[in-house]
Amino acid sequence: ARRDALPRDLEGVRVVVSAGGTREPLDPVRYLGNRSSGKQGYALARTAAQRGARVTLVSAHTVGLPAPAGVDLVHAGTAEELRDAMHAASPNAGVVVMAAAVADFRPSTRAEYKIKKTDSDPDPVSLTRNPDILAELVAVRAPGQVIVGFAAETGDSNADVLEHARAKLKRKGCDLLVVNAVGEGRAFETEDNAGWLLSADGGERPIELGSKAHMASDIWDAVAQLIQQ
Ligand code: CTP
Numbered sequence: 448a449r450r451d452a453l454p455r456d457l458e459g460v461r462v463v464v465s466a467g468g469t470r471e472p473l474d475p476v477r478y479l480g481n482r483s484s485g486k487q488g489y490a491l492a493r494t495a496a497q498r499g500a501r502v503t504l505v506s507a508h509t510v511g512l513p514a515p516a517g518v519d520l521v522h523a524g525t526a527e528e529l530r531d532a533m534h535a536a537s538p539n540a541g542v543v544v545m546a547a548a549v550a551d552f553r554p555s556t557r558a559e560y561k562i563k564k565t566d567s568d569p570d571p572v573s574l575t576r577n578p579d580i581l582a583e584l585v586a587v588r589a590p591g592q593v594i595v596g597f598a599a600e601t602g603d604s605n606a607d608v609l610e611h612a613r614a615k616l617k618r619k620g621c622d623l624l625v626v627n628a629v630g631e632g633r634a635f636e637t638e639d640n641a642g643w644l645l646s647a648d649g650g651e652r653p654i655e656l657g658s659k660a661h662m663a664s665d666i667w668d669a670v671a672q673l674i675q676q
């Protein structure tokens with residue numbers, strides 16, 4: 448719902464939000480990365496602060512977004528750095544939101560010097576799994592802490608977007624999962640839904656197409672409801 452004045456329903460609540468995309472280095476000048484802009488995570492942090500929360504924003508790479516007003520900003524480059532920052536910030540938090548696009552894999556070794564080309568073909572890049580930060584945070588969560596995950600799903604021949612998302616919510620064990628349908632040519636995307644908000648109690652509601660700030664408001668409405676329970 449659009450509002451003239453934002454509610455102050457997060458007054459004093461400690462909130463930790465991760466945002467942006469991690470970059471996993473191959474050597475001092477190269478990395479594996481992803482296309483995350485960081486905008487949704489920054490909008491969540493800004494909106495929470497406007498609603499009275501004390502916000503720590505753990506930011507991986509973004510498209511150069513400025514720090515939102517009234518938010519503590521911590522930078523994290525790689526998945527491992529982001530993991531450390533989240534574990535440091537989360538224990539006293541009432542709400543933890545994993546909006547960051549965390550690389551699932553990193554190069555197994557990080558060359559000390561720039562990798563030079565030679566006359567022969569290069570070695571294949573060997574990859575190692577990164578820790579699942581959201582699953583770790585769920586495993587060590589404080590009593591009453593609300594944990595929110597994100598999922599971008601394309602669906603495939605086996606399952607549609609919502610089926611994948613329901614399975615992911617169960618697997619991750621978080622309280623809320625924000626689901627974005629991505630990819631082209633899906634009937635799903637011609638509807639007025641930008642996504643879905645799934646809750647651990649089985650609740651499912653569409654998030655209407657709108658700005659990232661609007662989507663952030665819908666997410667905080669759902670979180671505020673959970674906190675009040
Ligand atoms: N996430 C995380 N640590 C990772 C990978 C993902 O904390 N190493 C978090 C993301 O921040 C997001 C949620 O987990 O909140 C879901 O991410 P997603 O990539 O959709 O799920 P995966 O479990 O990595 O599954 P897949 O990429 O195979 O769909």
Ligand code: CA
Pocket residue numbers: 549550551
């Ligand atoms: Ca992933």
